[in-house]
Amino acid sequence: MKIRLLKITKIIIFFLILIIALLVRKRKYAEIPIPGQSVDEYSYAWVGLSLIESGMPIGISGIDGYKNRLPRYINVDRFFQTVSSGDPLIINYPWMDHPPLLGLITGGFAFLNGTRVFEDATSYVIRKPIIVISTLSVALLMIFCWINFGFLSSVIGGLIYSTTPLVVLSSRMIQAENGIIPCFLACMICISLYMRSKKDVWLILAGFSAGVASLFKLTGFTCHLFVLLALLNNSKRNGKLFLKDFIFFLAISLPISFLFVIYGSVYGINNFIQIFFSNYNRFYGIGPNSIIELIRNQRLTQHKYLPEISIISGWLVFFGYVFNKEKNRYVNLVILGNFSYLIIYIFFGSQPYGWYSFPFWPLLSILLSVFISDGLSKNKNIIAVFFSLILIFGTNISRLIGIFDFQPYANIWRFSISVLFFILVSKLNNKKYINFASKLLLVLILMAIIYTNISYLNMINIDYWWQNIS
Numbered sequence: 001m002k003i004r005l006l007k008i009t010k011i012i013i014f015f016l017i018l019i020i021a022l023l024v025r026k027r028k029y030a031e032i033p034i035p036g037q038s039v040d041e042y043s044y045a046w047v048g049l050s051l052i053e054s055g056m057p058i059g060i061s062g063i064d065g066y067k068n069r070l071p072r073y074i075n076v077d078r079f080f081q082t083v084s085s086g087d088p089l090i091i092n093y094p095w096m097d098h099p100p101l102l103g104l105i106t107g108g109f110a111f112l113n114g115t116r117v118f119e120d121a122t123s124y125v126i127r128k129p130i131i132v133i134s135t136l137s138v139a140l141l142m143i144f145c146w147i148n149f150g151f152l153s154s155v156i157g158g159l160i161y162s163t164t165p166l167v168v169l170s171s172r173m174i175q176a177e178n179g180i181i182p183c184f185l186a187c188m189i190c191i192s193l194y195m196r197s198k199k200d201v202w203l204i205l206a207g208f209s210a211g212v213a214s215l216f217k218l219t220g221f222t223c224h225l226f227v228l229l230a231l232l233n234n235s236k237r238n239g240k241l242f243l244k245d246f247i248f249f250l251a252i253s254l255p256i257s258f259l260f261v262i263y264g265s266v267y268g269i270n271n272f273i274q275i276f277f278s279n280y281n282r283f284y285g286i287g288p289n290s291i292i293e294l295i296r297n298q299r300l301t302q303h304k305y306l307p308e309i310s311i312i313s314g315w316l317v318f319f320g321y322v323f324n325k326e327k328n329r330y331v332n333l334v335i336l337g338n339f340s341y342l343i344i345y346i347f348f349g350s351q352p353y354g355w356y357s358f359p360f361w362p363l364l365s366i367l368l369s370v371f372i373s374d375g376l377s378k379n380k381n382i383i384a385v386f387f388s389l390i391l392i393f394g395t396n397i398s399r400l401i402g403i404f405d406f407q408p409y410a411n412i413w414r415f416s417i418s419v420l421f422f423i424l425v426s427k428l429n430n431k432k433y434i435n436f437a438s439k440l441l442l443v444l445i446l447m448a449i450i451y452t453n454i455s456y457l458n459m460i461n462i463d464y465w466w467q468n469i470s
Contacts (some may be wrong), residue, residue, distance in 0.1 A: 010151055014142060017155065021138040021162030022258065025131045029172045032460050035076075035123035036083040037301050040175040042076060045126040046118050047095050048107020053116065057103070057267075059095035065278030067271070076119045091265030094267040096275045099260040101215040102179050105129050130178055137178075139361050140160045140185035148330035149370050150385030152377055163453035165460070166298055166308040167361050173301075175218035175355035181362055185212035187223045191230050200248070203442050207249045211256025213329075219344050222233070222359070224253060226340040230333060264304055294345075295413055299354030305470055311393045313388045314364025317371045331370060338363045348433040372446070376439055389445045390417065396452035400459070430434055 035041070043059035050058040071088035073080065080086060108124045115121050141161050146154035161167055170177060189207035193199075206227060213220030227249050231242035264272030295315045300306050321335055323326050341359050348356070368388075375385030461468075 013155060014139075014158075017126050017140055017142065017158040017162060018135060018309075020454075021158070022131070024163060024168050024454060025134055027457070028461065029127050029131055030122070030124040031462055032465055033169055033173060033304070034462065035082060036079045037304065038173065038175070039089065041256075042074075042079075042118070042121065042125065043095070044174050044176075044261065045106040045110055045121045046103075048101055048103030048105065049121060050093075050107070051100060051104065052111050056093055057100060058091060058093040059094040059097070059103070060089055061092040061095060061097050063097065063275070063278045065275040068093050074118050080335060094271070096264050096267065096272055098176060098217050099126070100263060102174065102176050102217075102415075103170065103335060105133075106174050106181070127172055128176060129171065130174050133182060134178055135187070137171070137182045137271055138187060139360060140182050140189065144189050144192065145369055147189065148333070149328070149373065150377075153366075153369045153373040156372050156404045157365050159446070159450050160310060160369060161362055161365040161396040162348060163450050163457070164171065164308055164310050164361075164365070165453060165457050166300065166306045167365075168457055169300055169306065169460075170355070170358050170361075173180045175208075175358065177219070177355050177358040178442055179216035180213045180220045180222070181359050183216070183220065184223055184337070184341075185225070186332065187200045187213070187226065187360060191227060192333055195230075195234055195329075203245060203249055204252055208256065210249070211253040214253075214257040215259025215260060219356070219359075221350055222344040224250075225255055225343060226337050228442060229336045229340060233287075240368060249398065270402045281362060287393070294357060294360075295430050299357065303355050304354070306469055309366065309392045311361060311364055313392065314368045315360075317367045318364060320371075321367060328370075331367070334363055334370075338367075345347055372442075376442060382438070386442065386445075387444065389449065391450065393445055393449050396449060396456060399456050400452060410455060 031170035039060050039091075043061075047057045047059040050056055070091040070093075072091050073088050074397040088310075106129050107121070109129045110125050111119045113125055115125060138158055138161055142154045142158040144156045173324055181426050187206045187209040190202045190209060194202035194206065210220070210227060213223045228246060231249075234240035250279050261272070264276070295312060296307070297305055298311050314428055318335065318338055327335075338360065341363070345356060345360075369383065372389070375382045
């Protein structure tokens with residue numbers, strides 16, 4: 001009876017976190033980020049809408065290779081009164097910059113809601129499916145943590161990923177990376193279960209997830225690279241050759257990925273190839289300092305930054321685990337996932353556009369959650385966990401009240417930090433009451449971080465966006 005009650009309680013907590021994730025993403029989703037700061041959001045929806053209505057994909061492209069280029073003023077979401085410089089949008093067809101799956105989802109949803117012309121495809125309508133998809137990503141992240149690291153890690157990872165402001169704002173945007181993320185997480189779940197059970201069904205599902213990821217965008221091939229590295233690494237552990245498993249995986253994933261080529265050939269294979277290579281040969285927007293920029297400056301769009309200490313902490317934990325020879329095999333799986341996407345990120349030259357970095361964030365949140373949960377449950381790196389949480393909480397406080405308004409509380413802050421640090425150091429004596437008090441304090445700091453994350457998100461309106469987010 002107790003075990004059943006515990007399971008029910010865990011399931012209730014799981015869904016409560018998903019409700020929080022959905023609510024914070026849904027609030028002001030049509031206003032923030034400002035519609036039109038990335039015209040890709042409209043382009044994806046227009047491609048899907050035009051495909052459904054006429055069979056011809058029509059969208060916006062910034063690359064050469066298109067024969068059909070039409071300048072048009074489409075004043076969706078008052079685009080030309082807010083973010084546009086006044087120049088017309090350049091409409092291209094048949095649009096084949098990327099696979100059409102995200103366009104079919106967002107444009108199809110708009111069509112089902114009565115939208116028939118591009119100007120009616122407003123952010124209020126077309127962003128709704130992406131809110132559901134990004135909430136699904138939270139669920140998959142929690143499932144991965146629960147399966148491989150335990151329920152505590154699942155709760156911590158879910159709370160961090162569902163409320164971190166940068167992650168929440170990014171998860172409202174219609175970018176293909178937000179479609180790749182749940183596929184990537186599903187693929188990781190399947191591979192971790194395959195490593196446990198050796199049942200082919202998990203390899204089949206991993207292949208399906210990887211194939212679907214590539215139909216959102218070609219960077220979705222990170223799933224294929226991840227599976228290659230994961231199977232190769234696993235074969236070293238048990239002496240089994242990975243080649244048979246990988247070929248079986250490709251037999252499932254590649255036919256799905258090949259649907260993009262079939263789709264493109266419908267509109268002329270020569271045209272498809274020309275656009276493909278024009279896309280491939282576009283300006284390589286990455287520099288030698290790209291990794292430093294990726295870690296230090298988190299972009300939301302091309303020009304908007306919202307640095308997050310939790311993301312930076314995730315990177316530090318990532319590098320710490322890389323050089324830790326005694327890491328959990330499933331931690332190693334997350335590291336391989338991060339390396340897989342890092343290779344794709346560098347290969348495609350993605351630095352100037354914030355959305356290219358979105359798939360790093362769930363993986364870093366997983367690693368950070370494992371780091372924190374190990375500190376709480378196993379007393380591992382307890383001092384480092386404490387300082388990581390304090391840095392995140394301190395950053396949130398500075399966002400909410402500002403550095404000058406904080407001055408009356410500065411001495412209280414110094415005193416509290418000193419007391420907390422003393423309690424944590426005393427924890428090394430393994431006295432029960434000190435052990436309980438230190439864990440309780442860390443949990444309270446974590447809860448304070450979640451609360452201040454949500455409070456900060458509630459502050460962000462249109463005025464705050466223009467005045468405070470650089």
